[in-house]
Amino acid sequence: MSKAETIIELRGIKKVYQMGGHALEALSGVSLEIGRGEFVSVMGPSGSGKSTLMNIIGCLDTPTSGEYYLEGKNVAGLTFDQLSSIRNQKLGFVFQNFNLLTYATAWENVEVPLLFNGKNARRRRQRITELLEAVGLLDWKEHRPSELSGGEQQRIALARALANDPPILLADEPTGNLDSKSGEDIMGLLGGLWKEGRTIVMVTHDDRIAAHSERTIRLFDGQVA
Amino acid sequence: MIAIFFRNLARDLVRQPLRTILTLSGVVWGTFSVVLLIALGESVGASQKKSFHGMGAGIVLLFPSRTTLPYQGFKSGKPVRITPEQAEDLMEKVPGIETLSPEFVWSRRIRYGKQEFMNTVRGVNPSFERIRNTIPAKGRFINPMDMAERRRVCFIGDVLATDLFGRDDPIGKQVLIEGLPFTVVGVMAKKEQNSNYNGQRDENCAFIPWTTFAALYGAKYVSNIILRPLDSGRSAAVTQDVKGHFSKLAGFDPKDPDAIFVWDTLEFEKQFSVFFAAFNVFLGAIGALTLLVGGVGVASIMMVVVEERTREIGIKLAVGARRRTILVQFFSETLMIMIIGGAVGFALAAGVIKLIQGIPSEEFAEFFGEPRLSALVVASTGLILLAIGAVSGYIPARNAASTNPIEALRK
Numbered sequence A: 001m002s003k004a005e006t007i008i009e010l011r012g013i014k015k016v017y018q019m020g021g022h023a024l025e026a027l028s029g030v031s032l033e034i035g036r037g038e039f040v041s042v043m044g045p046s047g048s049g050k051s052t053l054m055n056i057i058g059c060l061d062t063p064t065s066g067e068y069y070l071e072g073k074n075v076a077g078l079t080f081d082q083l084s085s086i087r088n089q090k091l092g093f094v095f096q097n098f099n100l101l102t103y104a105t106a107w108e109n110v111e112v113p114l115l116f117n118g119k120n121a122r123r124r125r126q127r128i129t130e131l132l133e134a135v136g137l138l139d140w141k142e143h144r145p146s147e148l149s150g151g152e153q154q155r156i157a158l159a160r161a162l163a164n165d166p167p168i169l170l171a172d173e174p175t176g177n178l179d180s181k182s183g184e185d186i187m188g189l190l191g192g193l194w195k196e197g198r199t200i201v202m203v204t205h206d207d208r209i210a211a212h213s214e215r216t217i218r219l220f221d222g223q224v225a
Numbered sequence B: 001m002i003a004i005f006f007r008n009l010a011r012d013l014v015r016q017p018l019r020t021i022l023t024l025s026g027v028v029w030g031t032f033s034v035v036l037l038i039a040l041g042e043s044v045g046a047s048q049k050k051s052f053h054g055m056g057a058g059i060v061l062l063f064p065s066r067t068t069l070p071y072q073g074f075k076s077g078k079p080v081r082i083t084p085e086q087a088e089d090l091m092e093k094v095p096g097i098e099t100l101s102p103e104f105v106w107s108r109r110i111r112y113g114k115q116e117f118m119n120t121v122r123g124v125n126p127s128f129e130r131i132r133n134t135i136p137a138k139g140r141f142i143n144p145m146d147m148a149e150r151r152r153v154c155f156i157g158d159v160l161a162t163d164l165f166g167r168d169d170p171i172g173k174q175v176l177i178e179g180l181p182f183t184v185v186g187v188m189a190k191k192e193q194n195s196n197y198n199g200q201r202d203e204n205c206a207f208i209p210w211t212t213f214a215a216l217y218g219a220k221y222v223s224n225i226i227l228r229p230l231d232s233g234r235s236a237a238v239t240q241d242v243k244g245h246f247s248k249l250a251g252f253d254p255k256d257p258d259a260i261f262v263w264d265t266l267e268f269e270k271q272f273s274v275f276f277a278a279f280n281v282f283l284g285a286i287g288a289l290t291l292l293v294g295g296v297g298v299a300s301i302m303m304v305v306v307e308e309r310t311r312e313i314g315i316k317l318a319v320g321a322r323r324r325t326i327l328v329q330f331f332s333e334t335l336m337i338m339i340i341g342g343a344v345g346f347a348l349a350a351g352v353i354k355l356i357q358g359i360p361s362e363e364f365a366e367f368f369g370e371p372r373l374s375a376l377v378v379a380s381t382g383l384i385l386l387a388i389g390a391v392s393g394y395i396p397a398r399n400a401a402s403t404n405p406i407e408a409l410r411k
């Protein structure tokens, strides 16, 4: 893919955690660009700041300093609710630990982002069916997360992340809690999504998983190596 | 739209039965204990005041009785006889008395039209009104002219008035007491009276001038004397002086403890107020303890719930919930739980209060009064509930929805 258009741009992003007396710099000036339609993997040792970086890109967290442009717009100037609608429509986030609503069924979990997007009942039903079919779990729609395997839970989480058809998919160690077979299933799905034209940023520890991506960004001690 | 909102709300509550039941039971328990405590505290307080003042505040009752010591050649057991004139003369002879009335107390047939009852008739003087709080709702009490002219007039209790006259106005009508016509000059205002002596409660009595009583029925000696000392602190001394005075007149040993039986409500009150102060402290301590236990229970349940809830908020924010959506959802959930839990708690407390009212023991009723779900109880419990609801449900939700989604997700 050409890098004609930059979709994600970070400039000098710092994240400092105040821990009691002393400050911990999880990110110390990260700058990077990701083009529309790119498949990028982020690697680095534990504690190097990969999750911190992903949370900032996913608008789940705010940097201490630095600038973040999403589709050319400075995210720092946005209100809480504007960020909510970005998370709802522009970004899909897949977590290592799935973060599904434990009391809700697979169907209801996928429905949540659609409800916040004000979709009517008929269109929700249609979309959920489509998504569950795409991840191969339509027959599991009435199951709760506790009744699903890790791989199945992650596929539900992936379906939820795709609910409002976001252009960007962010995944923080999506296969970290899965066996290699389930991991390959997820990677197959991500690969398909990339081919459809989505931008994918994925954190991983595993070189074989990273091999699915076009480019790898390496983090070390809160900086791009 | 609203229907969908409520359906989702109900579904959310039902979907998390453990959380809902835990929170609900906390609220039910909290409401139940608070309502019951406030209702009981209030009614005990009220019954305490009522029993003090229903019979009359700060009064001494003297019942001429029989001698228990031999005196001047008479064996013990001689009846002690005091005339109403001697009783009224006390005002002159013994200092420190504010006011008094002699009383004749007999049961008489009272009749109006077809209604006839055997009720207590009291022969008294005009001072009786102030001593015993027999305030007229209509008309007037017995006056000095009635006394002087031995008029056939009567003042009647409110219950007797309804028994005889129904909804008609009794004032100016004639009732027959033992066949002789009396004009009704006044009807007593309803009053609470839990203690009594000699005959029926005031609400059932007819009051006539003692002069008329003596003339018509040939009564010579009083059933009792009722008096109020000027200084309530000196009631014991005044009583002693009265006994000394009567010992000469009626011929009994001034040291005879029972020749005149004394009921000093002032002494009674002193003892009771100490008792009630202790009781109030006790009740307050129990109330504080119950609230504490209930509060800790609700709080610890909420701790568990809030942690789980915070994660839920984090997830919802992460997939694009607006802050207001979250707040509306959690506020209505909390409100729903508070309303349902509050209603159940109220119902349980009301049931227990009904049970208490149904306890047939008179002593129990006198002590606890009539616990009711009064406006005070409802309002204060409502406020406490609202406070608990705000603190335990809304504030954590607001806090969770005010941070970065990732903060909420870390929980």
Ligand SMILES: Nc1ncnc2c1ncn2[C@@H]1O[C@H](COP(=O)(O)OP(=O)(O)OP(=O)(O)O)[C@@H](O)[C@H]1O
Binding pocket: A017, A018, A019, A024, A025, A026, A044, A045, A046, A047, A048, A049, A050, A051, A052, A053
């Ligand atoms: N909420 C927090 N408070 C304080 N320090 C934090 C917090 N979150 C992360 N850190 C610290 O910031 C640094 C980077 O953490 P981060 O989770 O981004 O690392 P990571 O690269 O994702 O590690 P891993 O591979 O183990 O997931 C670590 O030293 C971590 O301890």
Ligand SMILES: [Mg+2]
Binding pocket: A050, A051, A052, A172
């Ligand atoms: Mg991480």
